[in-house]
Amino acid sequence: xxxxxxxxxxxxxxxxxxxxxxxxxxxxxxxxxxxxxxxxxxxxxxxxxxxxxxxxxxxxxxxxxxxxxxxxxxxxxxxxxxxxxxxxxxxxxxxxxxxxxxxxxxxxxxxxxxxxxxxxxxxxxxxxxxxxxxxxxxxxxxxxxxxxxxxxxxxxxxxxxxxxxxxxxxxxxxxxxxxxxxxxxxxxxxxxxxxxxxxxxxxxxxxxxxxxxxxxxxxxxxxxxxxxxxxxxxxxxxxxxxxxxxxxxxxxxxxxxxxxxxxxxxxxxxxxxxxxxxxxxxxxxxxxxxxxxxxxxxxxxxxxxxxxxxxxxxxxxxxxxxxxxxxxxxxxxxxx
Amino acid sequence: xxxxxxxxxxxxxxxxxxxxxxxxxxxxxxxxxxxxxxxxxxxxxxxxxxxxxxxxxxxxxxxxxxxxxxxxxxxxxxxxxxxxxxxxxxxxxxxxxxxxxxxxxxxxxxxxxxxxxxxxxxxxxxxxxxxxxxxxxxxxxxxxxxxxxxxxxxxxxxxxxxxxxxxxxxxxxxxxxxxxxxxxxxxxxxxxxxxxxxxxxxxxxxxxxxxxxxxxxxxxxxxxxxxxxxxxxxxxxxxxxxxxxxxxxxxxxx
Numbered sequence: 001x002x003x004x005x006x007x008x009x010x011x012x013x014x015x016x017x018x019x020x021x022x023x024x025x026x027x028x029x030x031x032x033x034x035x036x037x038x039x040x041x042x043x044x045x046x047x048x049x050x051x052x053x054x055x056x057x058x059x060x061x062x063x064x065x066x067x068x069x070x071x072x073x074x075x076x077x078x079x080x081x082x083x084x085x086x087x088x089x090x091x092x093x094x095x096x097x098x099x100x101x102x103x104x105x106x107x108x109x110x111x112x113x114x115x116x117x118x119x120x121x122x123x124x125x126x127x128x129x130x131x132x133x134x135x136x137x138x139x140x141x142x143x144x145x146x147x148x149x150x151x152x153x154x155x156x157x158x159x160x161x162x163x164x165x166x167x168x169x170x171x172x173x174x175x176x177x178x179x180x181x182x183x184x185x186x187x188x189x190x191x192x193x194x195x196x197x198x199x200x201x202x203x204x205x206x207x208x209x210x211x212x213x214x215x216x217x218x219x220x221x222x223x224x225x226x227x228x229x230x231x232x233x234x235x236x237x238x239x240x241x242x243x244x245x246x247x248x249x250x251x252x253x254x255x256x257x258x259x260x261x262x263x264x265x266x267x268x269x270x271x272x273x274x275x276x277x278x279x280x281x282x283x284x285x286x287x288x289x290x291x292x293x294x295x296x297x298x299x300x301x302x303x304x305x306x307x308x309x310x311x312x313x314x315x316x317x318x319x320x321x322x323x324x325x326x327x328x329x330x331x332x333x334x335x336x
Numbered sequence: 337x338x339x340x341x342x343x344x345x346x347x348x349x350x351x352x353x354x355x356x357x358x359x360x361x362x363x364x365x366x367x368x369x370x371x372x373x374x375x376x377x378x379x380x381x382x383x384x385x386x387x388x389x390x391x392x393x394x395x396x397x398x399x400x401x402x403x404x405x406x407x408x409x410x411x412x413x414x415x416x417x418x419x420x421x422x423x424x425x426x427x428x429x430x431x432x433x434x435x436x437x438x439x440x441x442x443x444x445x446x447x448x449x450x451x452x453x454x455x456x457x458x459x460x461x462x463x464x465x466x467x468x469x470x471x472x473x474x475x476x477x478x479x480x481x482x483x484x485x486x487x488x489x490x491x492x493x494x495x496x497x498x499x500x501x502x503x504x505x506x507x508x509x510x511x512x513x514x515x516x517x518x519x520x521x522x523x524x525x526x527x528x529x530x531x532x533x534x535x536x537x538x539x540x541x542x543x544x545x546x547x548x549x550x551x552x553x554x555x556x557x558x559x560x561x562x563x564x565x566x567x568x569x570x571x572x573x574x575x576x577x578x579x580x581x582x583x584x585x586x587x588x589x590x
């Protein structure tokens with residue numbers, strides 16, 4: 001009987017292009033560019049493709065919003081080593097700020113969003129700052145707690161509209177502006193974060209994840225670096241918050257909802273942590289899935305949980321890492 | 337020689353009821369190799385942790401180049417030019433060896449000093465990192481500097497730890513058991529490197545359990561026992577001292 005063995009062979013292009021830049025022809029350039037182009041063109045074309053289905057067109061916005069939150073979680077968790085359990089803090093603060101800016105100060109949408117993004121990020125970073133010099137689970141606990149705290153404060157003091165929220169926030173003028181704002185911002189954040197983590201600054205952050213004591217001994221202020229990283233992550237989250245406020249023309253307590261903290265984590269788990277794109281792909285699967293499961297009523301959450309569990313058990317590395325491996329290697333059967 | 341670079345005065349540290357360091361005073365001269373020995377648990381690593389700022393001492397003062405550095409955070413002390421290695425080697429496993437050096441090269445001190453050994457512009461950190469590694473025996477031709485830190489053998493990982501210190505361009509390096517866990521041949525490659533660093537004017541403090549190698553390298557040796565300094569002197573004096581023998585081998589009680 002003939003014995004066969006499966007052999008995995010690396011295509012070699014990835015290895016050659018990491019650090020030494022030896023691309024020999026247009027095929028190899030195309031090989032490297034294809035996945036990126038697929039994502040960019042696919043995303044830009046999505047609103048056009050889904051034109052005849054207005055309901056699903058609305059889902060694109062949420063898909064992209066959650067994708068940005070996943071980017072923020074993936075960046076902090078897998079490049080800085082901070083487990084952020086409260087992306088909802090960022091969305092909440094960014095959202096309320098944007099509502100205040102456009103209603104109280106009368107700023108137009110395209111001024112309110114960037115301003116709320118920036119101010120929200122500063123404010124969130126200041127709130128999280130006390131936990132940054134500490135090591136261990138404190139960051140996770142405090143980030144989990146802060147959105148709940150804000151929720152209760154707004155509820156108890158009946159400020160910022162209390163449980164009714166702030167309504168009458170100006171929305172986007174046209175549907176395509178709504179869609180392409182979030183799509184372009186997502187692409188911008190994705191590629192600039194990818195660049196950032198490969199710069200020297202990003203290497204220092206990855207060093208903090210591996211061994212923060214050694215980074216400290218290398219003369220780098222770890223708390224300061226972590227604060228910058230949290231600021232970057234909060235920037236992404238606050239943008240999502242302020243975008244959603246203008247999308248729904250309403251700011252309320254649901255901006256601090258647990259969904260904004262949990263779904264990005266699930267997306268990163270499904271998509272593959274540490275790849276940045278993984279979280280984006282994860283939320284492109286999870287968000288439409290959760291919409292499609294609406295027909296099941298309350299059972300939706302149960303089905304959602306089962307799908308998540310199956311993924312974690314059978315493909316714990318995540319879709320993106322699996323795809324990357326398949327793309328860069330090919331398999332063949334060889335005689336033993 | 338002769339000029340004092342590091343001065344430790346009456347340093348004490350207690351962890352609860354345990355006295356890790358008790359009134360330790362010593363001074364290190366510029367350009368020498370200063371050995372610190374002592375049995376397990378005698379407070380050697382605590383001493384280094386206190387000097388490098390990872391642990392705040394209860395009493396006493398530490399002066400580096402005349403500047404009081406007691407209680408400063410580790411990154412500030414490192415930026416003054418006082419580097420340290422860790423007893424348990426933990427490189428940044430997910431990064432290639434040369435990328436491990438980017439992190440100290442990113443520090444304010446390294447950026448201000450520029451270049452490596454005074455030469456070269458500071459534009460390309462990667463190139464500087466590979467230069468430093470090559471000097472520590474990472475053969476550039478065999479592509480060792482480009483390998484993942486986690487895939488390197490123990491001897492290389494120890495030298496990577498040293499390289500991480502050198503990238504800071506320090507004036508004083510504190511080595512915490514740099515020979516521990518190395519084979520004889522790996523130690524043999526490390527000893528000339530340390531001699532070379534001394535020749536170049538660097539000051540070294542070495543904590544060591546491999547006394548044979550230490551006594552060959554060190555100019556002066558201090559002995560700690562249960563957090564107290566029992567003696568200080570040239571290696572041959574220390575070897576022959578009765579108190580040191582007792583501390584290492586133990587005393588007859590009966």
